[in-house]
Amino acid sequence: MDSAQRIREGTSVYRPLLDTTLTKEDLRKAKRELNEKPEDYARHLAKVRDLLAKEKDLIPRTDDEFLLRFLRVRKFNDERAANLVKDHYRYRIKHPRLFRRPTDMEPILRCNMFNYLAHRDAQGRAIFIMKIANWCPETYNFKEFVGAGNTLSHWVLKNPVTQINGYVGIWDFKDYSFQHFSNSCSPRLMWMLSALMQVKDHSEIKVNHKGQGQILTTAFPGRFKVAYCVNCPPLADVVWKLFKPLIREKYRKRVVVIGSDMADLHKYIHASVLPVEYGGTLPSSDCTEAVNYLMETDSEWDKDSRYGYKQKMGRCKTEDEEQDLVSATVQEESCVA
Numbered sequence: 001m002d003s004a005q006r007i008r009e010g011t012s013v014y015r016p017l018l019d020t021t022l023t024k025e026d027l028r029k030a031k032r033e034l035n036e037k038p039e040d041y042a043r044h045l046a047k048v049r050d051l052l053a054k055e056k057d058l059i060p061r062t063d064d065e066f067l068l069r070f071l072r073v074r075k076f077n078d079e080r081a082a083n084l085v086k087d088h089y090r091y092r093i094k095h096p097r098l099f100r101r102p103t104d105m106e107p108i109l110r111c112n113m114f115n116y117l118a119h120r121d122a123q124g125r126a127i128f129i130m131k132i133a134n135w136c137p138e139t140y141n142f143k144e145f146v147g148a149g150n151t152l153s154h155w156v157l158k159n160p161v162t163q164i165n166g167y168v169g170i171w172d173f174k175d176y177s178f179q180h181f182s183n184s185c186s187p188r189l190m191w192m193l194s195a196l197m198q199v200k201d202h203s204e205i206k207v208n209h210k211g212q213g214q215i216l217t218t219a220f221p222g223r224f225k226v227a228y229c230v231n232c233p234p235l236a237d238v239v240w241k242l243f244k245p246l247i248r249e250k251y252r253k254r255v256v257v258i259g260s261d262m263a264d265l266h267k268y269i270h271a272s273v274l275p276v277e278y279g280g281t282l283p284s285s286d287c288t289e290a291v292n293y294l295m296e297t298d299s300e301w302d303k304d305s306r307y308g309y310k311q312k313m314g315r316c317k318t319e320d321e322e323q324d325l326v327s328a329t330v331q332e333e334s335c336v337a
Contacts (some may be wrong), residue, residue, distance in 0.1 A: 001289045004118040007272050012122040014273045020159050026124060030164045035076040041068075044076055051082035057310040059124045060085055065158075069221045084221060089308040091219030098147040101301045105148055109294065114149045114155050115287035116167075119273040124165035125225055126156050126270065131284050151218070152287075155294055157222050166223030168269070170278065174231035191215035191297050226254040228265055230278065268332040 004016035015250035022030075041064070048067050054062050067081070070088075074080040092099050102109065111132040117127040128149075135145050156162055163192075231235065244252055258264045262279030274280025 001293075003061045003292045007119060007274050009270055012123060012270065015119060015124065015154070015161070015268065017116055017118055017126060018159075020161060022160060022164070023121075023124075028073070028160060029124075033075070034072050034164065035059070036164075042074075044071055044078055044081075046076040048082045048085070051079065052085060055086060058086065058089060059310065060089065060306045061304065061309055068160075069157060069163055073221045073223055086220050090220065092308055093311065095143070097143045098150050099301075099305075100151070100254065101298045102151055102291075105144070106291070106295065107153060108144055108148045109151065109291045110287065111135070111140075111148075113145065113287050114152050114289045116152065116290055117273060117275070117281070117285065118289075119162070120165070121168060121269050121273065124161060126159075126162045126165075126167040127273070128153065128167050128169040129172065129275075130167070130181055131172045131285070133172070135180060137179050147232050152294065153220070153222065153292060155290075163223070164208060166225040168225050169227040170269075171227050171229045172231055172239060172277075173229060173233060173236040176236050177235055179234065196271050212260060224251070224254070226256060226268075228256050228258050228268060230258045230262070231260050231267060232257055242280070 001016070004018070006016065006156055007014040029156065045064055045067055048071065049062050052058060067085070069243065070084045071078075072080040074084055078258055087293055111134050113131055115129045117129065120126055137145075140148075152337075153167075156167070240255070240257075256268070262274075265274070271280045273282065275282050275285040
């Protein structure tokens with residue numbers, strides 16, 4: 001990643017993932033799509049801090065860098081940004097295993113299930129790789145699987161270029177098996193995943209049979225743009241039919257099924273920034289460099305863990321929290337088949 005250089009193909013430029021420089025086009029996009037104006041930062045940040053200060057039992061991070069992530073994903077709507085911060089902290093309490101220190105997750109992170117490519121696409125979006133074949137359910141449960149992807153993505157999201165342009169995914173279902181399906185597609189686990197991803201807005205309320213409002217929220221402050229599903233067996237179609245009702249219509253349209261012909265993928269992402277397994281010109285996707293970077297960020301995760309909602313003494317554990325206590329044993333071995 002450190003050695004990645006800009007790639008130029010015709011009129012398109014593909015920037016290194018780690019480059020944090022905002023181009024003129026980035027700034028224009030931020031203004032056009034996100035209502036972002038640097039001269040208004042102070043006003044927006046002050047308003048979000050004020051809204052968060054009114055939330056009982058919440059001690060949030062309030063530094064500019066942190067709050068700007070939420071303002072950008074909510075298009076500088078102060079109230080919606082503050083709500084997203086609250087939702088984020090609520091989710092962290094409910095699913096603590098998804099927010100562990102990188103060194104505590106090192107074995108699963110090094111399984112090469114998740115990676116970000118060294119270059120962005122032509123629109124400046126980060127390119128996320130998920131290889132389902134490298135997940136061993138008998139070694140790592142689904143929460144640990146999702147937690148690894150979440151940890152890696154939060155690291156990439158610190159980059160303002162990613163915050164403005166968003167990210168795309170290549171979801172590789174090669175060798176997807178019934179074992180993968182049976183360990184990830186229970187209603188509870190799918191609900192957990194849909195809440196983590198940006199698939200429902202805070203304002204969307206589902207009323208249950210008792211007339212109580214259940215807020216369907218998101219916990220990840222990132223701009224998900226599109227997912228390209230490749231090497232999909234018939235079983236993957238079953239998963240999509242189960243997951244589809246949980247997400248909003250606009251996000252359903254952002255899932256593109258490619259199949260196994262990588263020429264179709266190249267219509268969206270140029271081969272010059274893709275690894276060889278996707279018909280590209282670069283070496284096979286390897287998460288080693290990204291994980292090495294993550295291993296240096298434990299102090300940042302420790303700092304983040306000091307913030308959030310105060311947990312009341314003596315309260316009962318939720319069902320999810322009880323489940324968290326019975327996780328698959330982390331083994332110091334590779335999952336790669």
